[in-house]
Amino acid sequence: MNITIAVDAMGGDHGCRVTIAAVLRFLQQHPAIHVILVGMPDAMSAELRRHKDVPTDRLSLEPATEVVGMDESPQSALKNKKQSSMRIAINMVKEGRAQACVSAGNTGALMATSRFVLKMLPGVDRPAIAKLMPNMQGNSVVLDLGANIDSEPLHLLQFGVMGAMLASALLNKPEPTVGLLNVGTEDIKGTATIKEAAALLRDSGLNFHGYVEGDDIFKGTTDVVVTDGFAGNISLKTSEGVAKMIAAALKESFNRNWLTKLLGLLALPALSSFRRRMDPRRYNGASLIGLRGTVVKSHGGADALAFRYALEQALLEVEHNVIAHISGKMAEFQPTASGDAAAREAS
Amino acid sequence: MNITIAVDAMGGDHGCRVTIAAVLRFLQQHPAIHVILVGMPDAMSAELRRHKDVPTDRLSLEPATEVVGMDESPQSALKNKKQSSMRIAINMVKEGRAQACVSAGNTGALMATSRFVLKMLPGVDRPAIAKLMPNMQGNSVVLDLGANIDSEPLHLLQFGVMGAMLASALLNKPEPTVGLLNVGTEDIKGTATIKEAAALLRDSGLNFHGYVEGDDIFKGTTDVVVTDGFAGNISLKTSEGVAKMIAAALKESFNRNWLTKLLGLLALPALSSFRRRMDPRRYNGASLIGLRGTVVKSHGGADALAFRYALEQALLEVEHNVIAHISGKMAEFQPTASGDAAAREAS
Numbered sequence: 001m002n003i004t005i006a007v008d009a010m011g012g013d014h015g016c017r018v019t020i021a022a023v024l025r026f027l028q029q030h031p032a033i034h035v036i037l038v039g040m041p042d043a044m045s046a047e048l049r050r051h052k053d054v055p056t057d058r059l060s061l062e063p064a065t066e067v068v069g070m071d072e073s074p075q076s077a078l079k080n081k082k083q084s085s086m087r088i089a090i091n092m093v094k095e096g097r098a099q100a101c102v103s104a105g106n107t108g109a110l111m112a113t114s115r116f117v118l119k120m121l122p123g124v125d126r127p128a129i130a131k132l133m134p135n136m137q138g139n140s141v142v143l144d145l146g147a148n149i150d151s152e153p154l155h156l157l158q159f160g161v162m163g164a165m166l167a168s169a170l171l172n173k174p175e176p177t178v179g180l181l182n183v184g185t186e187d188i189k190g191t192a193t194i195k196e197a198a199a200l201l202r203d204s205g206l207n208f209h210g211y212v213e214g215d216d217i218f219k220g221t222t223d224v225v226v227t228d229g230f231a232g233n234i235s236l237k238t239s240e241g242v243a244k245m246i247a248a249a250l251k252e253s254f255n256r257n258w259l260t261k262l263l264g265l266l267a268l269p270a271l272s273s274f275r276r277r278m279d280p281r282r283y284n285g286a287s288l289i290g291l292r293g294t295v296v297k298s299h300g301g302a303d304a305l306a307f308r309y310a311l312e313q314a315l316l317e318v319e320h321n322v323i324a325h326i327s328g329k330m331a332e333f334q335p336t337a338s339g340d341a342a343a344r345e346a347s
Numbered sequence: 348m349n350i351t352i353a354v355d356a357m358g359g360d361h362g363c364r365v366t367i368a369a370v371l372r373f374l375q376q377h378p379a380i381h382v383i384l385v386g387m388p389d390a391m392s393a394e395l396r397r398h399k400d401v402p403t404d405r406l407s408l409e410p411a412t413e414v415v416g417m418d419e420s421p422q423s424a425l426k427n428k429k430q431s432s433m434r435i436a437i438n439m440v441k442e443g444r445a446q447a448c449v450s451a452g453n454t455g456a457l458m459a460t461s462r463f464v465l466k467m468l469p470g471v472d473r474p475a476i477a478k479l480m481p482n483m484q485g486n487s488v489v490l491d492l493g494a495n496i497d498s499e500p501l502h503l504l505q506f507g508v509m510g511a512m513l514a515s516a517l518l519n520k521p522e523p524t525v526g527l528l529n530v531g532t533e534d535i536k537g538t539a540t541i542k543e544a545a546a547l548l549r550d551s552g553l554n555f556h557g558y559v560e561g562d563d564i565f566k567g568t569t570d571v572v573v574t575d576g577f578a579g580n581i582s583l584k585t586s587e588g589v590a591k592m593i594a595a596a597l598k599e600s601f602n603r604n605w606l607t608k609l610l611g612l613l614a615l616p617a618l619s620s621f622r623r624r625m626d627p628r629r630y631n632g633a634s635l636i637g638l639r640g641t642v643v644k645s646h647g648g649a650d651a652l653a654f655r656y657a658l659e660q661a662l663l664e665v666e667h668n669v670i671a672h673i674s675g676k677m678a679e680f681q682p683t684a685s686g687d688a689a690a691r692e693a694s
Contacts, residue, residue: 134592146530149537181581183581190577191577213580214585215588218589219591227581229530230530231581234578237563238582239585241562242590245482248483252621253618260616260620264614264617267614267617270601270603277600278593
């Protein structure tokens with residue numbers, strides 16, 4: 001398969017300094033992959049001149065004249081930035097010139113533009129943001145992480161399907177287990193929406209485990225954790241906050257005096273394996289899922305290593321044909337889904 | 348002030364072995380406080396015989412013939428366990444024989460029984476579960492952590508008032524800052540409920556900071572974080588899960604081979620100060636708040652050190668008169684609150 005990834009070279013806090021360094025390293029590691037860098041030609045050329053061994057046969061430049069601001073509203077980006085690096089990179093997926101798009105730009109604008117340009121997959125009402133999270137046994141896919149703050153049971157079912165297909169690809173598990181995030185694991189727990197979603201997931205043919213709680217994400221109880229974007233975003237940000245606090249406390253413990261500093265230096269080999277394992281850069285890359293095209297969002301503050309992980313994630317999704325799998329699974333559901341929706345509307 | 352704390356000696360996974368050890372140490376540290384141990388007389392006496400220097404002048408036993416099961420439904424506990432250690436300990440607060448009750452028993456049963464026996468404070472519609480959480484600068488009070496899975500704006504306002512009064516007592520801050528947990532800090536973010544709650548909090552006279560995100564809990568952005576019980580419970584469990592995963596990874600990094608084990612031993616002085624600081628036992632004790640009496644829930648699996656922190660929290664709440672402060676503040680609101688409720692019902 002001939003795979004090309006379109007990269008919004010200008011997106012993110014550091015722009016093409018980070019994106020180009022990441023792309024060059026990525027191309028080295030994947031000798032059959034093509035990348036199209038979309039951005040301001042002068043900035044990109046200047047940055048490329050800082051590197052040697054640029055594989056010009058597998059790297060091309062696509063000019064853009066605008067950049068979406070990190071704080072720009074999705075509406076403004078959609079309306080006023082038709083020549084932006086972000087928009088053109090997404091267009092390339094639409095036109096089939098690339099199989100995926102990766103951007104470290106403004107999340108809201110990326111979501112709105114992707115949805116507008118690429119459209120939703122048949123049977124999917126809303127796109128979701130999905131991410132790999134580390135757990136005690138490996139990784140799991142968690143979604144939605146903030147695309148939808150209100151989700152109906154049917155949306156949660158769709159997130160379950162999309163999450164399972166993504167987990168198959170990213171975790172290489174044919175029948176990933178799916179959990180529904182709740183405030184307890186007993187049947188009586190949760191809102192009416194959660195209970196209805198559990199019933200839909202139970203009948204879905206997915207490998208549905210049942211309810212999971214916040215700590216199950218990190219225990220690795222299931223391969224996929226489904227939640228609405230409100231709870232999902234709070235859980236994601238909570239986990240980032242706790243990890244940072246613990247890292248700061250650990251650092252401080254070793255920085256208290258010359259003795260603890262010395263002990264810290266001695267313990268460095270062990271601590272650095274720990275740090276490598278917990279490195280949030282390794283988990284950079286959130287999939288905007290449910291669209292007729294592969295779009296991966298990198299953290300805005302990503303460095304070249306982190307951005308490279310986002311590129312890897314896009315590649316895995318393309319190689320594993322995640323979109324075709326979601327479409328296939330959604331087609332099985334569609335009669336049920338619209339039937340349910342009709343039933344709900346009628347009630 | 349003559350303070351007596353009623354302790355459900357039988358509650359929790361370890362029963363009176365843990366509760367009595369904790370109480371004896373607590374009484375040593377607080378030479379003016381009285382404790383009433385409520386439980387099976389034989390079990391309590393046997394356990395007390397294992398200790399010396401029991402301050403019999405400040406410790407009394409109150410017999411109970413039943414124990415609420417850890418998995419028993421709140422309804423069953425309320426209906427069938429009127430002679431339980433939990434119920435009698437709560438009764439003592441109602442009767443004025445104790446100023447607070449501490450239990451490591453079943454949360455649902457403790458909440459239902461406390462609410463039934465003690466009743467709500469005037470102006471408070473629903474009790475909440477509130478807890479101190481560590482952050483980079485100290486501690487903050489987070490509520491609700493799971494008592495209410497659906498909360499209306501008015502409830503979130505009431506949580507704000509209760510949280511602020513609790514933070515004043517536990518953090519010794521006269522005007523604690525209050526944040527409302529959301530998926531972003533911009534005004535446009537969040538559900539209709541969240542936006543309405545923000546408007547109420549802004550007009551409340553509390554020191555309202557605005558929206559905060561999941562990571563702000565651990566940055567210590569505000570002294571109080573208000574959320575509904577669904578997101579609050581997920582955030583709490585997420586933080587516990589991440590902390591456990593990181594602790595396990597850290598341990599594993601030092602356990603990899605004889606060299607890393609040796610380095611770990613050498614680094615022990617620094618690591619143990621870190622461990623002490625992050626010790627979840629120091630944060631044991633959740634307040635059931637909004638009731639006409641002080642009730643603190645200890646984690647069911649608490650050991651004696653952890654249970655002692657729950658006792659300390661109850662004592663702080665009594666010493667600082669948290670209930671009177673909540674009542675006073677709620678009285679200021681009540682006209683507005685019922686006015687709002689009426690307006691909402693009329694609309």
